[in-house]
Amino acid sequence: xxxxxxxxxxxxxxxxxxxxxxxxxxxxxxxxxxxxxxxxxxxxxxxxxxxxxxxxxxxxxxxxxxxxxxxxxxxxxxxxxxxxxxxxxxxxxxxxxxxxxxxxxxxxxxxxxxxxxxxxxxxxxxxxxxxxxxxxxxxxxxxxxxxxxxxxxxxxxxxxxxxxxxxxxxxxxxxxxxxxxxxxxxxxxxxxxxxxxxxxxxxxxxxxxxxxxxxxxxxxxxxxxxxxxxxxxxxxxxxxxxxxxxxxxxxxxxxxxxxxxxxxxxxxxxxxxxxxxxxxxxxxxxxxxxx
Amino acid sequence: xxxxxxxxxxxxxxxxxxxxxxxxxxxxxxxxxxxxxxxxxxxxxxxxxxxxxxxxxxxxxxxxxxxxxxxxxxxxxxxxxxxxxxxxxxxxxxxxxxxxxxxxxxxxxxxxxxxxxxxxxxxxxxxxxxxxxxxxxxxxxxxxxxxxxxxxxxxxxxxxxxxxxxxxxxxxxxxxxxxxxxxxxxxxxxxxxxxxxxxxxxxxxxxxxxxxxxxxxxxxxxxxxxxxxxxxxxxxxxxxxxxxxxxxxxxxx
Amino acid sequence: xxxxxxxxxxxxxxxxxxxxxxxxxxxxxxxxxxxxxxxxxxxxxxxxxxxxxxxxxxxxxxxxxxxxxxxxxxxxxxxxxxxxxxxxxxxxxxxxxxxxxxxxxxxxxxxxxxxxxxxxxxxxxxxxxxxxxxxxxxxxxxxxxxxxxxxxxxxxxxxxxxxxxxxxxxxxxxxxxxxxxxxxxxxxxxxxxxxxxxxxxxxxxxxxxxxxxxxxxxxxxxxxxxxxxxxxxxxxxxxxxxxxxxxxxxxxxxxxxxxxxxxxxxxxxxxxxxxxxxxxxxxxxxxxxxxxxxxxxxxxxxxxxxxxxx
Ligand SMILES: Nc1ncnc2c1ncn2[C@@H]1O[C@H](COP(=O)(O)OP(=O)(O)O)[C@@H](O)[C@H]1O
Ligand SMILES: [Mg+2]
Numbered sequence: 069x070x071x072x073x074x075x076x077x078x079x080x081x082x083x084x085x086x087x088x089x090x091x092x093x094x095x096x097x098x099x100x101x102x103x104x105x106x107x108x109x110x111x112x113x114x115x116x117x118x119x120x121x122x123x124x125x126x127x128x129x130x131x132x133x134x135x136x137x138x139x140x141x142x143x144x145x146x147x148x149x150x151x152x153x154x155x156x157x158x159x160x161x162x163x164x165x166x167x168x169x170x171x172x173x174x175x176x177x178x179x180x181x182x183x184x185x186x187x188x189x190x191x192x193x194x195x196x197x198x199x200x201x202x203x204x205x206x207x208x209x210x211x212x213x214x215x216x217x218x219x220x221x222x223x224x225x226x227x228x229x230x231x232x233x234x235x236x237x238x239x240x241x242x243x244x245x246x247x248x249x250x251x252x253x254x255x256x257x258x259x260x261x262x263x264x265x266x267x268x269x270x271x272x273x274x275x276x277x278x279x280x281x282x283x284x285x286x287x288x289x290x291x292x293x294x295x296x297x298x299x300x301x302x303x304x305x306x307x308x309x310x311x312x313x314x315x316x317x318x319x320x321x322x323x324x325x326x327x328x329x330x331x332x333x334x335x336x337x338x339x340x341x342x343x344x345x346x347x348x349x350x351x352x353x354x355x356x357x358x359x
Numbered sequence: 360x361x362x363x364x365x366x367x368x369x370x371x372x373x374x375x376x377x378x379x380x381x382x383x384x385x386x387x388x389x390x391x392x393x394x395x396x397x398x399x400x401x402x403x404x405x406x407x408x409x410x411x412x413x414x415x416x417x418x419x420x421x422x423x424x425x426x427x428x429x430x431x432x433x434x435x436x437x438x439x440x441x442x443x444x445x446x447x448x449x450x451x452x453x454x455x456x457x458x459x460x461x462x463x464x465x466x467x468x469x470x471x472x473x474x475x476x477x478x479x480x481x482x483x484x485x486x487x488x489x490x491x492x493x494x495x496x497x498x499x500x501x502x503x504x505x506x507x508x509x510x511x512x513x514x515x516x517x518x519x520x521x522x523x524x525x526x527x528x529x530x531x532x533x534x535x536x537x538x539x540x541x542x543x544x545x546x547x548x549x550x551x552x553x554x555x556x557x558x559x560x561x562x563x564x565x566x567x568x569x570x571x572x573x574x575x576x577x578x579x580x581x582x583x584x585x586x587x588x589x590x591x592x593x594x595x596x597x598x599x600x601x602x603x604x605x606x607x608x609x610x611x612x
Numbered sequence: 613x614x615x616x617x618x619x620x621x622x623x624x625x626x627x628x629x630x631x632x633x634x635x636x637x638x639x640x641x642x643x644x645x646x647x648x649x650x651x652x653x654x655x656x657x658x659x660x661x662x663x664x665x666x667x668x669x670x671x672x673x674x675x676x677x678x679x680x681x682x683x684x685x686x687x688x689x690x691x692x693x694x695x696x697x698x699x700x701x702x703x704x705x706x707x708x709x710x711x712x713x714x715x716x717x718x719x720x721x722x723x724x725x726x727x728x729x730x731x732x733x734x735x736x737x738x739x740x741x742x743x744x745x746x747x748x749x750x751x752x753x754x755x756x757x758x759x760x761x762x763x764x765x766x767x768x769x770x771x772x773x774x775x776x777x778x779x780x781x782x783x784x785x786x787x788x789x790x791x792x793x794x795x796x797x798x799x800x801x802x803x804x805x806x807x808x809x810x811x812x813x814x815x816x817x818x819x820x821x822x823x824x825x826x827x828x829x830x831x832x833x834x835x836x837x838x839x840x841x842x843x844x845x846x847x848x849x850x851x852x853x854x855x856x857x858x859x860x861x862x863x864x865x866x867x868x869x870x871x872x873x874x875x876x877x878x879x880x881x882x883x884x885x886x887x888x889x890x891x892x893x894x895x896x897x898x899x900x901x902x903x904x905x906x907x908x909x910x911x912x913x914x915x916x917x918x919x920x921x922x
Contacts, residue, residue, distance in 0.1 A: 165899055
């Protein structure tokens, strides 16, 4: 009983961490630009696929992984420069379609370049499972937990303790005011896309040894990351992390105890309930629109 | 009994107490002005009474009926109209259509009849087009009858808001700084326009910074400062009130 | 403006009337039919997105309900196809109405999220309930006999959908230029302004959402019958996006834009088929370029350039 519960919990927290990283990516871009980046999932896919590609080239693991984060970050910046900047202030639907267009291009290019096959990545520290109260935990999961936790702490430090981070935060609260005090907001936008693509890619790399990857895994992962961001309260960093973990755990529990066929539906059922009953998510503040 | 009765009305946004414990009442048929420095809570007061914001505390009665927390469309049904300090014009529509929307509650709004182009609806719509053109002429916009809203200058849009509000055939109209940003000539025109509206028997509640206009038009004046009621009375009374002189007029002298 | 708008309708009718005599073969006939079906769906969706300013990223789910109702109910329960179609529309309408009230208290991205979620849940249900739906492989749709008259040839189908399309264009034009339509456009232009003149905005959003969902469901049924086969792809996220793209590329808040968008995006995959393997890249690139250079969509942009309103 307990061991089964723990087993579901471990797998839930593991994928949940990926959702959390994706949700943080959504949050960063949303705060900087009010854009929901539907290409976020493709960065997760890129991370995993590129990690596979670079390791297969024979590059040492750290170099391969570094490149698998760097390249998506560059792609993220390109998306921002080529597709988002030119349409500043466009209607929400227009922006949604542009980012979906970007996601199709990324996915299509990877499909042409690396094919339609499913790939796996060797775990970073072997695959001897660790036994905990009758449940097994893969060493790779520890990597996922550890790195995600580190990233969260680093982000917290960045936004609360460094000038750059504070400038980005200020822009999200009030772009005009930020510009008036001399913050370069287009640079903030640039940074947000680079960082959120890197976060997504990192998540993709970390879980690939567990979940495998292929050119088309980005859509679902991205959408679930979006769910996680909204569950937590769009724009709230802590909310994104809690939302990601919650979505991951509920999905794993639902798949385990209720129906594995409906696993992918669980995050979306959750989001409908949240939106119906707590329309601003778990951590979103109540605001009154000014008129 | 007063037409509008406000007692101990308050609203807080987080730590900002935008309106605090404000009470006053407005008799039917008068011009009632609300003045005070920027940020005093005038617009917020309008938003509370017209249902755009929900009060944190206090009561609002229209004809004796409690209306606090009711939605704006429910208040529209009760004959409350308003304009906005920050223009709220539908830029995706023509100027005339903006006015026609004001008549929303007086029309048959059935979806099926509309889709099937029922003749009764069509002929009512044609009447309404004329009505809207007349209203636009009434507020001095005759030359914009065929214009698109997004091609009109600011001063014209301010009046378009008034025309739209009048299309509701309201009993009570709230005008939030109708002369702000207008040149002196336009300001005088708006002054006359407000007089005309009042002469039709519509009760007018006015927020305006132009003191000449306020003193000219108002039967009674409410002075707000930092969300609190500072004074209330006729123009002469308010002008003599030492608190008002100190806090408001004094600052401008 | 109004004369202009109905003038467009007569052109549409003229094109629809001569088109079947100009099309060289059944391949183009089939394409024309699918374009017309999509155009009707997009008209409904444009009322919601373009005119009322609300997003739906889940409309393919509603289309799926209609399509599968016409497949499942006659196959498994022996229902008459028309009854099945009506049932699909009724269920869609009821579901849309049920979820719409809470959904339309939301705005912007929250609304996008809620409709997206709903669409995905519907799609997953269709994929999983294989006993009824054939699962990922889909299922055949029994032929429809209509008053003893079998819709078999493409010609018949063409006239049915052409008439549906012409009527839908007419009804849409009527609707947007009515008190109901003005209220819809007003809540898009300024929600608070429309509220203070008495528009119950949530009610209007719900009404137009339900209407466009029912349109999608009915046309889903028509598609199912026409193709003779249904697959879950009809109801997937990507199809929802395709529909929204048709609205946006043709032109938001433009009746004729809906037609142009539907025609172009129905033809596009055919045109892209020659790119072998690069279809996705090409499709994505075209989406982005259109939105960057024609953010208002084709018809409004061209109309503005040539100095006429629609
Ligand atoms: N929706 C809102 N959210 C937060 N603060 C608000 C909101 N509306 C008004 N305020 C605050 O309430 C105070 C009064 O504003 P307002 O009523 O606009 O003043 P006035 O119209 O007298 O210039 C201001 O401090 C303003 O910032
Ligand atoms: Mg004000």
